[in-house]
Amino acid sequence: MKIALLAGGVGGAKFAKGLRAELLANHPGSELSIIANVGDDMWLSGLKVCPDLDSLMYALGGANDEVRGWGRANETERVSAEMAAYGAGWPWFTLGDLDLGTHIARTGFLHDGLSLTEATAKLAHRWKLGATLLPASDQDAETWVILDPAHPDAVGEPAALHFEEWWVRLRATVPAVAFERRSRSGGPEAVASPAALEAIGSANIVIVAPSNPVVSIGTMAGFPFDRLDRERGGVAGLPGIAEALRATSAPVIGVSPIIESSPLRGMARQCLDALRLPCTAEAVGLGYGARQHGGILDAWLVDTADAAALPALQEAGLRATARPLWMRDEVSSSRLAADTIAFAM
């Protein structure tokens, strides 16, 4: 069986680990392709940093910091301290020494002429992931956040900043009014990577992970499906991804990142606020939309606590059901993956 998973970083990695375990246990010989959001990527002091790709790689490689929830285990920060002493980089965005090894290696591979897809494969080779890790785009496709200029805390802030700066430095406390994609000046317009499109097209099941619907999934597939750009109050996906999701012969099933109006992790609420959408499993499912009505999903999994949303979702053309979604450990993550596969087929 071939499975394509669209995923953001930390939440996507939790689900991906459970999915890999479930496939190994009950669907041997399956091939898992993970299409990762690249909207959080940045060039920092000349280095290409890819937070979501690395969160997935470290988690699946068993090298992530389970306690802190991000980055490498046994991390140190000697290099970052030097950079800060020189006034280089972002003082609020500390890069660990081990993590920097990844960024430097990737940057070198890109300078050697490899695509981000090829560079990611070279990096992932070390970790023996049991899955193919694919950047959603080979081009720079940074998510930038337009701040609400009327908010009192926006005083002294730039009108727009990189998503990671909004997320990490401002902790998303200054409201966003929109998100837009930016490339380096002079760089090519970002499109979906050929390998990501191939993975979606050849899959037997496509799964949308319980990741942030706006800045992790939306930056790949667009969100919400009926206003797919900034002008209409949504976020634009990478050209090709939504089309591939609508064209694939595989069922496309999504897992809600929201339980009882609370995101599983991260700050989906602030992102949904910017699009003037409620932070509910129902709103996110309706935002992805049913394929027969121009959306990207056939089926939508909500938590048992959100079963009341099922009629509205079914009304919108989605096969919808309720299952326990909380991933407290690898056992519950695997069970959720099994439920997802079973419901898709």
Add this chain to the structure above:
Amino acid sequence: MKIALLAGGVGGAKFAKGLRAELLANHPGSELSIIANVGDDMWLSGLKVCPDLDSLMYALGGANDEVRGWGRANETERVSAEMAAYGAGWPWFTLGDLDLGTHIARTGFLHDGLSLTEATAKLAHRWKLGATLLPASDQDAETWVILDPAHPDAVGEPAALHFEEWWVRLRATVPAVAFERRSRSGGPEAVASPAALEAIGSANIVIVAPSNPVVSIGTMAGFPFDRLDRERGGVAGLPGIAEALRATSAPVIGVSPIIESSPLRGMARQCLDALRLPCTAEAVGLGYGARQHGGILDAWLVDTADAAALPALQEAGLRATARPLWMRDEVSSSRLAADTIAFAM
């Protein structure tokens, strides 16, 4: 008093420290500009690495490893181990973590649009060097080594390799037949940096440090003066440097890096061999040449052990004298600097 010093890395740094101490003690208010060789520089895994600039910066900043003789004190190599695990970088060229902080900061400044001169000033600001550190060129000006294809150890080696690869990986055991300057493909032809030319032009004394005459000084000023390119069996300098040395109203004095046919440090012998020149204080002085005959020097300091060379040097138009040149500590380095200044004036 304004002094311009042309210097390579480790040997140049030893002399520069002594010179700074001498100026502070006996010529207060003096300005010291150090023009550093950039031939050893490289782009390694996307990072701009400048060994000579950094050796000078760390030594003058008191941050160098005195025992090992290069790099930062209290160094670790966590990042390099990661890079090696990914197959990135040069396995024989380990970069320390603290040192990498410098390279990443510099690379970021260059990506921000700063020249290497400006980036070097930003880095040096942290260390309060008491001197202005200037790269000899703002462009990539890498020294590449053409190996002797007839030598048995050249089998399996490339025809040409970066100077650092010859020096560090091969320990210069495969003979060189020539050196040439290379830029990144598509990059501009390297020329002397405006700040370096200005420092030479406005100096009251110009000193050529006891550094490797071929790959440290020659890559800046050319060597030997009567055959300044590869075709004629020499090494080409950076356009502008030799002209500035000939044009300046300041006396130009050189200090021999060779005592009794032994280089003070490094592998000058292998470099002089490639140019078919003997490894003697006399040959190096004659190779720099007297300004009135088209060379770059007015005066040449040899060790007391090499006093027998004085007549031949004087015959060639150089003011030459013998002094103790061995820099065993900062006291002897300062005394050598004092002797150099006294003899120049």
